[in-house]
Amino acid sequence: MKRYFLLPMLLLWSLTTLAAGTQYAMRVDGLACPYCAYGIEKKLNQIEGVERIDIDLEKGLVTVDVREGVEITEARMLQLFKDAGFTYRSMTQQRL
């Protein structure tokens, strides 16, 4: 009985995992200025597949959730942050 219950749960888990997107966390300097922060949000919003943007002024952290199949490269972020007037530090990513 337990086995019959586990099987669909496992299937559901694998489906949601496969459909999950990616979360990118980027450390940048200069976030306290809204002219820069809004510039970043504006440019990130223009990337196809970006679903959520969060800016943490205190930590200097920009977090971006993208949908499954969308990839953000570090080179692209480096350019984007440079264009927006920021100093880019680093990027990490994890599956959602």
Add this chain to the structure above:
Amino acid sequence: MKQNSVLKIIATTTAGLLVLLAVAWLAWVPSPKELAYELAGSWGGPGSGAGQLNEPTGIAVHKGEVFVSDARNARIQVFDVDGRFRRQFGTKGDSPGQLGRPMNLAIHQDELYVADYWNDRIEVFALDGTPRRRIGRAGSAPGEFSAPGGVAVAANGDLHVVDFYNQRVQQLKPDGKFISQRGESGRIGIWAGEFNYPTDVALAGDGTLYVADGYNDRIQVFAADGRFLRKWGGPFALNVHGPFNGWFATVTSIALGPEGNIFVADFYHDRVQKFRPDGTFLTAFGTPATGPAHTAIAVDVDADGTVYVANYDAHRIEKWRPGKR
């Protein structure tokens, strides 16, 4: 004997450096010539309800009403001069009458001009909030914008628009037709007439244009015919920032007072600084920041000399009056 010579050299060098420092201090750190302003009231607070604000970034006072760019709520809120909520308009979006991120404001002939940083245009409203027209579109060609931060309107209706990412200030006809520009499109510079992410403009009655040259930490002044006149902000006004009188760190707004004096939001120092039109420092005042963000982001001055400041960090509007003590 040798040791004495070394000591003499050290003493002479130290004395020389101290004299230089004293001269530099006298030359570049002026004393206040007026009392600091006093806080006479404030209103707002974080939120999205009527009267609450989520990152105020622009302010304009006109005929007893205070207009506020409520940036993250993508709307304009209107208060009386004591902070009582009157009305709001604009919703999030890019359709006519909608706003992305409203920034510095200007009022001319009973119309509100909103620099919309995200929609790359100037959105014009009647003062009751009725959308009237929009000027400009995204791009870097003449008459186009990349994140306009502020706007000033001349007596004849010509617009002066600060074009943040295009590193220029454009002069346009009332219908948006390009007339001229100051600064080279897309090129950052620190010399006279060049810009480093300009944020706002103010226009005097004689057509003199004052530009808040944001990340150059200075003010630049141009004659009505476009000639560069002067600049100020730190030593030689060459992007040297600091917390001293007359110095800046990221200027985000500029306004003219009733006597022609210049009020500048010195964002990273959480203060407004007041100058004579020639750049002579008069006084400074502001509210210290409590969070990671900063306070004084936008400023405007009423006909009676009362100064209204948008406090970005506290999501509040502050009212300041000239000091009496």
